[in-house]
Amino acid sequence: MAEDSDLEKTEQPSSRRLEQAREEGQIPQSRELSTFLVLITGVSGLWLMGGWISGRILGLLREGFHIERAVAFDTRLMLASLGGQFTDALLTMLPLFAILLVAAVAAPILIGGFVFSPKALGLKLDRMDPIQGLGRMFSMHGLAELVKSLMKAAIVGGVGAFAVWREHEHIFTLMTETVESAVPDFLQTVLFSALLIIMGLAILALIDVPFQLWQYNKKLRMTKEEVKRESKEQEGDPHVKARIRSMQREMARRRMMAEVPKADVVVTNPTHFSVALKYDAKKMGAPIVVAKGRGEVALKIRELAKEHKVPLLEAPPLARALYKHCELEQAVPGALYTAVAEVMAYVYQLNHWMANGGLPPAVPGKLPVPTEMDPGAPE
Numbered sequence: 001m002a003e004d005s006d007l008e009k010t011e012q013p014s015s016r017r018l019e020q021a022r023e024e025g026q027i028p029q030s031r032e033l034s035t036f037l038v039l040i041t042g043v044s045g046l047w048l049m050g051g052w053i054s055g056r057i058l059g060l061l062r063e064g065f066h067i068e069r070a071v072a073f074d075t076r077l078m079l080a081s082l083g084g085q086f087t088d089a090l091l092t093m094l095p096l097f098a099i100l101l102v103a104a105v106a107a108p109i110l111i112g113g114f115v116f117s118p119k120a121l122g123l124k125l126d127r128m129d130p131i132q133g134l135g136r137m138f139s140m141h142g143l144a145e146l147v148k149s150l151m152k153a154a155i156v157g158g159v160g161a162f163a164v165w166r167e168h169e170h171i172f173t174l175m176t177e178t179v180e181s182a183v184p185d186f187l188q189t190v191l192f193s194a195l196l197i198i199m200g201l202a203i204l205a206l207i208d209v210p211f212q213l214w215q216y217n218k219k220l221r222m223t224k225e226e227v228k229r230e231s232k233e234q235e236g237d238p239h240v241k242a243r244i245r246s247m248q249r250e251m252a253r254r255r256m257m258a259e260v261p262k263a264d265v266v267v268t269n270p271t272h273f274s275v276a277l278k279y280d281a282k283k284m285g286a287p288i289v290v291a292k293g294r295g296e297v298a299l300k301i302r303e304l305a306k307e308h309k310v311p312l313l314e315a316p317p318l319a320r321a322l323y324k325h326c327e328l329e330q331a332v333p334g335a336l337y338t339a340v341a342e343v344m345a346y347v348y349q350l351n352h353w354m355a356n357g358g359l360p361p362a363v364p365g366k367l368p369v370p371t372e373m374d375p376g377a378p379e
Contacts, residue, residue, distance in 0.1 A: 011227050013220035021220055027108065028216035032148060032208035034107035036201040041103035043194045045096045046187065054184050056092040060085055111209060144215075148208060155200035163193035253297070256328060259290035260301055261308035265347045266291075267322060270314045274298035275322040276305070277332070279344055286331040287340050292323050311347055317369040318343070320376045339367040 013021075021027070046053070063085060164171070167189050174182045222230075260266070263276035264287075273294050279287035293301055305312055318339050325333055332340050342364050349361035 009218075009221035009223050011222045011224060013217065013222055014227065014230055016230055017220055017222060026216075026220075028111050028212045029108050030111060030205065030208045030212045032152070032201065032205040033111065034104060035152070036198065036205040037103045037107045037110075038100055039194065039201060040198050041099050042096065043191060043198060045099050046191060046194075049095060050184070050187050050191070053092060053096070054187060056088070060089055060092070111213065144211070148204065151204060152201070155204065156197055159193060159196040159200060163189070163196065167192075256291045256293075257300065257304060260304040261310065263290050263305070263310050265311045265313055265343060266301060266305040267313050267315050267319045267343065268302060269298070269316045269319045272298060273316075273319040273323045274301040274305075275319055275326070276301060276310070277322075277340065277343070284331070286337065287344060288331050289322060289326040289328055292326070292328065294323065311350055313343055313346065313364070315339075315343070315364070315367055316376070317374045318367050321369050321373040324375045325373060333373075335370050335373055339369050342367055 170185075170189065174186055177185065259278075260276050263278045266274055266276045268274050274292065274297075275289055276291035277287045278290045291301055302312060304310075318336070321336060321339075322332065325336070346361055346364050353360050
């Protein structure tokens, strides 16, 4: 049962899933919204530009029916006249065609946003598969599209029948009117019929848009297994991430160990902590910590220090304080300046004694480490 539940698409699509769908050109689309917008845009354009368009059409009709004798008997002149009238007619309707084109492009953007996907333009042979085509026709989606088409046909047909029944006498009287009055009158009838159709399509679009959004979301739903797999792909496998972190720590440790031979002194606990310090008066305002560790790492630091003849100083409170409050490549805190200064002075004296001989320097006794800086200090 658990395996079956993992295979059911019960989870909402992730942002990555939605992004991949958009890359493939899959966005929610509503044909009813497109039809509604195109129609209302066309009707609005006719209403706003109807006077100008009807005037241009009347002018073209007059010019078309007025044929000079020379033109009637010359094929070239006749073709040139027809070409000019065709161009004028096209320029007359061009503004209307332009706003219709904008409406057709804007409709998908309203619910799906703008997307350009080269993948959607590619050839997909599965779309040519007749078996899959029949499956799409008899699917729930195909049934829904059939119902919408029937509703749309009923709305358009009903409105057309109503308009003809209501205006049939008026339509017949157009034949008795002059062209100047018949064209605007006919446009009024067309606009009235179109407004009735728009009202019906608006209701259909209000139903179809939420349905398309719901269906799009349902189509992109994911199984629990897909969610887990995507999460691993985005965040990385925990085992791989743990391995990467382990490798990063090992590389950082190696870089740190490479700095131990360059240190001036290693302060020890003596067994639990080791902190390597370095100071260059020309480049640094205060000594910095170049390596630190506890347990096995502390032991390795001491071994490297002995191997490269780096002085070791046993100072448990200072070692604990430096380990607790200092990060690598950072200067020691101000509260430990005095204690570290005594250590560096001892190191300089030790180096001078080893180079020139004489009396060995005295090992620093109790260093002035503030109690609150020492995590191992008794309360």
